[in-house]
Amino acid sequence: MLRIHDTTPVKFHETLVEKFREIVGRYPEGKQKSALLPILHLAQAEYGWLSPATMDAVAVFLSIKPIEVYEVATFYTMFFLNPQGRYVLEVCRTGPCCLVGAEKIMQYLEQKLGVKEGEVTIDGLFSWRGVECLAACGMGPVLQIGPNYTFYENLTEQGIDTLIDELKAKSQK
Amino acid sequence: MARKILLEHIQVQNINTFEVYRSKGGYAAVEKAIKTMSPEAVVEEVKKSGLRGRGGAGFPTGMKWSFLAKPDGIPRYLVCNGDESEPGTFKDRFLMTHIPHALIEGMIVASYALGANTSYIYVRGEMMPQIRILEKAIIEAKNAGFLGKNILGSGYDLELYVQPGGGAYICGEETALLESLEGKRGNPRIKPPFPAIAGLYGCPTVVNNVETIAATSWIINHGGDEYAKIGLERSTGTKLISASGNLNKPGVYEIELGLPVEEFIYSDEYCGGIAHGKRLKAVVAGGSSVPILPAKLILKTAADTARLMTYESLSDGGFATGTMLGSGGFIALDEDACIVRNTWNFSRFYHHESCGQCSPCREGTGWMEKILHKIEYGHGTLQDISLLEEINKKIEGNTICPLGDAAAWPVASAIRHFRDEFEWHVNEPMLSQKNNYGLANYGA
Numbered sequence: 183m184l185r186i187h188d189t190t191p192v193k194f195h196e197t198l199v200e201k202f203r204e205i206v207g208r209y210p211e212g213k214q215k216s217a218l219l220p221i222l223h224l225a226q227a228e229y230g231w232l233s234p235a236t237m238d239a240v241a242v243f244l245s246i247k248p249i250e251v252y253e254v255a256t257f258y259t260m261f262f263l264n265p266q267g268r269y270v271l272e273v274c275r276t277g278p279c280c281l282v283g284a285e286k287i288m289q290y291l292e293q294k295l296g297v298k299e300g301e302v303t304i305d306g307l308f309s310w311r312g313v314e315c316l317a318a319c320g321m322g323p324v325l326q327i328g329p330n331y332t333f334y335e336n337l338t339e340q341g342i343d344t345l346i347d348e349l350k351a352k353s354q355k
Numbered sequence: 356m357a358r359k360i361l362l363e364h365i366q367v368q369n370i371n372t373f374e375v376y377r378s379k380g381g382y383a384a385v386e387k388a389i390k391t392m393s394p395e396a397v398v399e400e401v402k403k404s405g406l407r408g409r410g411g412a413g414f415p416t417g418m419k420w421s422f423l424a425k426p427d428g429i430p431r432y433l434v435c436n437g438d439e440s441e442p443g444t445f446k447d448r449f450l451m452t453h454i455p456h457a458l459i460e461g462m463i464v465a466s467y468a469l470g471a472n473t474s475y476i477y478v479r480g481e482m483m484p485q486i487r488i489l490e491k492a493i494i495e496a497k498n499a500g501f502l503g504k505n506i507l508g509s510g511y512d513l514e515l516y517v518q519p520g521g522g523a524y525i526c527g528e529e530t531a532l533l534e535s536l537e538g539k540r541g542n543p544r545i546k547p548p549f550p551a552i553a554g555l556y557g558c559p560t561v562v563n564n565v566e567t568i569a570a571t572s573w574i575i576n577h578g579g580d581e582y583a584k585i586g587l588e589r590s591t592g593t594k595l596i597s598a599s600g601n602l603n604k605p606g607v608y609e610i611e612l613g614l615p616v617e618e619f620i621y622s623d624e625y626c627g628g629i630a631h632g633k634r635l636k637a638v639v640a641g642g643s644s645v646p647i648l649p650a651k652l653i654l655k656t657a658a659d660t661a662r663l664m665t666y667e668s669l670s671d672g673g674f675a676t677g678t679m680l681g682s683g684g685f686i687a688l689d690e691d692a693c694i695v696r697n698t699w700n701f702s703r704f705y706h707h708e709s710c711g712q713c714s715p716c717r718e719g720t721g722w723m724e725k726i727l728h729k730i731e732y733g734h735g736t737l738q739d740i741s742l743l744e745e746i747n748k749k750i751e752g753n754t755i756c757p758l759g760d761a762a763a764w765p766v767a768s769a770i771r772h773f774r775d776e777f778e779w780h781v782n783e784p785m786l787s788q789k790n791n792y793g794l795a796n797y798g799a
C-alpha cells in the first residue's frame with residue numbers, strides 16, 4: 183500500500199542524478215522509461231524505501247506519469263513502500279530451503295529480534311521477512327541484506343547470533 | 356572424469372578476471388566468429404550443435420536464432436535471461452559469479468550472429484553482486500577491444516548493458532521480462548506476435564538463458580558437429596544441474612547429458628547420496644514447476660529402464676510416470692520430507708508470484724494454497740483433494756503464459772503419485788501434525 187500521507191518533497195543530489203543520466207543513456211532515444219527499475223533501486227538504496235515523494239521525483243526525472251512509477255513499485259517485491267529497519271534480513275522461504283531448515287531459522291530470527299515478520303525493532307535497526315526463492319538452493323538456508331544484497335549461506339542459529347552482533351557493532355561506528 | 360565445457364576452467368585461480376580467462380583461450384570464439392565467419396555461418400554452427408535452450412523449455416537455439424525477423428532499418432536485440440527464479444535453480448548465479456566472461460563472450464558471439472548492436476543481460480535484482488561482477492567484466496572486455504565500436508577492426512559495433520529486475524519470478528517468462536526491461540510491470544504478453552517478430556520496443560528480439568548463451572562459444576571454437584557428439588541423441592552437450600535438498604553434496608554440477616539419474620544422485624563425483632544416511636523419497640528433477648516423482652520412478656522409468664538425465668528420458672512416460680529436465684533444478688526429498696507441506700509451499704510460491712493478469716491463475720493459485728494449507732494443518736477433507744484436481748484442470752492451458760501450468764503441475768503430480776499421503780493427512784489429522792508419513796511404498 184502506498185503511504186500517500188507522506189509528502190516530504192525529495193530532491194536527488196547531483197551525484198545520484200548523474201548516475202540516473204548514465205543509466206538513461208543505455209536505452210534508445212525515447213525509451214528512457216527502461217531506466218525505471220535501475221533508478222528505483224538506486225533511490226531505495228539512498229532513502230531506505232520508496233516514499234510517494236521519491237517516486238514522484240523519479241517520474242519527473244524520467245518524464246513519465248507518477249502512476250507509471252507507482253504501478254511498477256507496487257508490482258516488484260524488492261521495493262519497500264514503507265520505512266524499514268536499517269538492516270532488512272530477507273530469508274528464503276521456498277521449498278528447497280525449507281527442506282534444510284529455513285522455517286526454523288525464521289522462527290529463531292523472530293524470537294531473537296522480538297518482532298514479527300515485516301515489523302521494525304524499537305531501535306530501528308532490524309526488520310525481517312520471508313521472501314521467495316533466491317536462487318541459492320544448494321547453500322540453504324540463506325538470507326540477504328540490501329541494499330548491496332550481501333548473501334549469508336548455510337545459516338545456523340549460531341550464525342544468526344554472530345550476524346546480528348556484527349550488524350549491531352557496525353551500526354555504532 | 357566427465358566432460359566439462361562450461362566449467363572446464365572453474366578451478367583456475369582468478370578465472371573471473373579478463374586476463375586469466377583470456378589466457379585460457381577465452382574470447383577466441385569472438386575472434387573466430389567476427390574475423391572469419393559470417394553471421395549466418397555462426398547461426399548454422401549453433402543449429403548443427405543441436406543446442407537446446409537451458410532456461411527450461413528446451414527449444415533448439417539455432418532454430419530460434421534463424422526465426423529472427425530482419426526487416427531493413429529496424430534494430431534487432433539479444434536479451435539474455437538471467438532472472439533465475441525457478442525454485443531449485445541456481446546455476447546461472449554460479450556461472451555469472453565465477454566465470455562472468457563466459458557469458459560476456461557468448462553474448463558477443465550471439466549478438467554478432469543476430470546482427471544486434473545493443474544487447475541486454477537482464478539479471479534478477481537480488482543478484483546485485485553478480486550485476487556488479489558482470490559490469491566489471493564488460494568494462495574489461497571493452498578495454499580489450501571486444502566490445503564497443505568497431506570490434507577487432509571488423510566494423511561491427513556492440514554495446515552490452517546489465518539490467519536489474521525487481522524481484523518477480525514472472526519476469527523470467529520472456530515476454531514479461533521484455534515488459535520489465537521497458538520499465539513496466541511484468542505482465543506477460545499475448546503471443547503471437549513472438550519476440551522474434553516483435554520483442555523489445557516492438558523490434559525483433561531473441562531471448563536466451565545465461566547458460567545457453569555461454570555454451571555458444573565452445574560451439575564456435577570446436578564446431579557444431581563436435582558439440583553434437585557430446586551427450587545422447589537429441590540431448591546434445593552438457594548441462595549445468597543445480598542440486599539441492601537432502602543431498603550430501605548439494606551444488607552446481609556440469610553433467611554430460613545422458614548420465615543415469617542414479618549415478619548423479621549416489622556417486623561421489625556428483626551428489627554423494629542422500630544426507631544423514633537417509634533414504635530417497637522423491638525428486639523434483641527440473642525446477643519446482645515440473646512434476647514430482649517418487650524415488651522408484653525417478654531412478655527407473657515405468658518400463659523398468661534406467662532413467663537418464665536427458666530431455667527424452669526424463670519425460671518418458673509423459674506426465675503419468677515421467678517428468679521434465681526443465682531448468683535442471685534437481686531437488687531431492689528424503690524420507691522425512693512431507694509431500695503435502697512441500698506442495699503447499701510451492702503453491703504459496705506460485706500464488707505469490709502470479710502476476711494477476713489471468714483469473715484462472717490469479718484466483719486458482721490462491722485457492723490451491725489455501726486448500727493445501729488446510730490439509731497440511733489437519734483440517735482437510737477428502738473432497739478437498741478432488742477439488743484441488745478440479746482447480747488444476749481449470750488453470751492448466753487457460754492462461755496467457757505458462758505460469759498457470761507451472762503452478763498446476765506440481766500439485767497434480769503430488770496427488771497423482773502420493774495420494775495416500777494426502778489422504779493420511781485428512782484421515783489422521785492429529786497424527787499428521789506430529790509425525791511424518793514416511794517412505795511408504797515410494798522408495799526404491
Ligand SMILES: Cc1cc2nc3c(=O)[nH]c(=O)nc-3n(C[C@H](O)[C@H](O)[C@H](O)COP(=O)(O)O)c2cc1C
Nearest residue numbers: 408409410436438439440527528529563564567757
Ligand atoms: C513463469 C516462467 C518463468 C521462467 N523463468 C525463467 C528464468 O528464470 N530463466 C530463464 O532462462 N528462462 C525462464 N523461463 C523461460 C523463458 O520464458 C524462455 O523460454 C527462456 O528464457 C528462453 O531461453 P532458452 O531458449 O535459452 O532456454 C521462464 C518461463 C516461465 C513461463
